[in-house]
Amino acid sequence: MQRQDHRRTGTGGTMVTNKDVAAIFREMADLLTLEGVAFKPQAYLRAARAITALDEDITAIAERGELEAIAGVGTAIAAKITTIIDEGHLPALDTLRNKQPSGLRDLMKIEGIGPKTARRLSTELGITSIEELETAVDQHRLRRMKGFGAQSEKQIKEGIEALKGRTNRFLLGYILPDAETIEAQLRGHPAVLRVCLAGSIRRRKETIGDVDILVAADDPDAVSAFFCSLPEVQRVLMQGPKRSSVVLAADLHVDLRVVQEEAFGAALQYFTGSKGHNIHLRQRAIERGWKLNEYGLFAREGETLIARTHEEEIYRALDLAFIPPELRENRGEVEAAAAGALPTLIGYDAVKGDLHVHTRWSDGAHTIREMAEAARERGCEYITICDHSAGLAVAHGMTDDRIREQGKEIADLNRDLNDITILHGIEANIDRDGNPDVRKEILRDLDFVVASIHSGFRQTKKEMTERMQTAIHNDHIDMIGHPTGRLIQKREPYALDMDAVFEAAAAANVLMEINAFPSRLDLSDVHCRRARTFGVMIGIGTDAHHTNHLGYLDFGVAVARRGWLEEADILNTRTLAGLRKWLET
C-alpha cells in the first residue's frame, strides 16, 4: 500500500523513496495480473526489482534525466516514475484500483489462489475479501465452482490459516541453523549423493522467504519420503520424485528438489537464482542459440549437451567468470563477469577480529574473559570490547569511573590470556547535535571508539545528516555503529543522505560498520557497494551480547560479499598490528 504520510522536503516537493516507487509498481503488477493482462505485470515487476536494487535515490536519477538507463525502465515507466515524484501518487494506479474490489489482491496472498481463482471467486461467488472467503469455505460454497472439490476447499482453508499465522520473511541469521539441520539429516540418508542449500539462503540474502534444498540421489522416491517424514515437518504440501514441499514450525516452508547427480550443477545454478540473474543467463544462452534450464545447458538443435555437472562449467561455457552466489542478484554481475571485472570477494575466513562486542559491563550476558575466550576459539586474533556509555541507561551504560575500571580489567586479562588481544573500546551515543556522550579525556585513552545513534530517530533528513557528519568529524570517533539504524522488518532506517555520510566518512577516515547482528545487517549490502565507490573503509562487528552471537561474523562477511567488497575494503581483515597502524593515522 502506498503511504499517505509523505515527508515534505524543504523545497515543498514530495519526498519519494525507492521503496515507495517499487511498491506502487508491484501493486500495478498485481492489479494487471488480476485483469488477465499479459506481460505487462512482468515488466512492472522487473522495474520494481531494479528500483529496489538501486544504490542511489531514484529522485537523484530522475533529476539527471537518467531513469531509462535503469534496466527494465522504458519510456512509459520512466514517465510514471516522474509522475510519482512530482505528484506523490500515480493516477494510473488509482484508475486500476477503482476497477476491481480492493480485497482481490489479498486473496492472491493465499497459497494456491492465483489471479484466475481470485477473479472467479469474485465474479462467481461474490467473494472479495479473505473474511468472506473463510465464511464461504466453512459453508462449502466453493465446491459449487467447476473444478473445485472438497480437497481444494481444505487447501484454501489451510492457506488462510497459514496466512493469518504468517509474520514476515525469516531473518537469515535465525533460519540458517534450522536449514543446516535439515541439510545434515539429508546428507545422512544412504540414497543421497550430494546435497546443497540453494535459493536465497545460498545467496545469503538478509531475509529468506522459504528454504530450498537440492539433492542428488539414486532413489528419489525414498529421499522424498524421508524428507517428508523428518521430525521437524508439520505439514506436507506436496510430495513427488522431483519436488517435495513441507512446512516446519513457525510456518517455515522448505522445498526439496531431487535431481540426477550428472545434472547437479545445472540444477544448483537454476535453483540458486536469483530469478533476475537466471533470466539474464538464459538470455545469454539464447543469444548463442542455446537453451539453459535446470537440466543443463544445451545447443538448441538436437538437444546437444554443453554443460550440466558443475556450476562452473555453465558459467565458463557462457564466457563468464564464475559468479559467487552472493552476487547473483542481477545487479550488473553478469556484465562484470563477461568483462572479467568481478571483484575478488572477501572470504569467510578473512576477518581476524570482532570490532563490536558487549559484556556484563553493560547489557551483555558474559564477562570480558568469557567473550574473549569464546572469540579465541573461533579463531579471532583480537576483539574490541565496546560496552555502552552512560547515556544509554536502559543498557546499564558505563560512567567515566566504570570505563576506567573496565580498562584495568582488560589490561589484567591481556597479561593473562594467550593468542588473543582485547582492545578497550566503547559504544558511545551520538547526541542530537552529533556529539558523543563521553568526555574527550576518556575517549582519548581508549583503543577504539564506536559511536552510534540510539535516540532522536525522528529528526529531519537534513538534521540527521548533519548530526552524523558532526560525529564523523569528531577526532576521537573511529567507527559509526549500525549507521542507518534500521531493524529489518521492524524499523526503517533514519532519514539520512547516505552519499553525504559516505563522502564525509571517506574524507575523515572513519569506519562505517557492517553490524552483523541478524536483525540489523547495517550497513546493508546495497549501501556497502555504494560506500565502496566513495572509498569508505568498512569494519565488521557482531554487536555480540552473548558468546553465541560471535558466530554472526559470517553474516557480516555475507553482507560485505553481497556488497561487492574485497578484503582490502574491510579494516578487520588486517592483523592486530595492521589495525593499530590504521587507527593511529
Added chain:
DNA sequence: GCCGTTTTCGGCCCGACTGTTTTCAGTCG
C-alpha cells in the same frame, strides 16, 4: 511495457505438481 549481434515488431522461462476434468488449467518457483 520492455527490448534488440536473427529484431523497431513480436517475442517475453518453463517444468513440476495438484485436483479433478478423462486431457488439462492453474499455481508456483
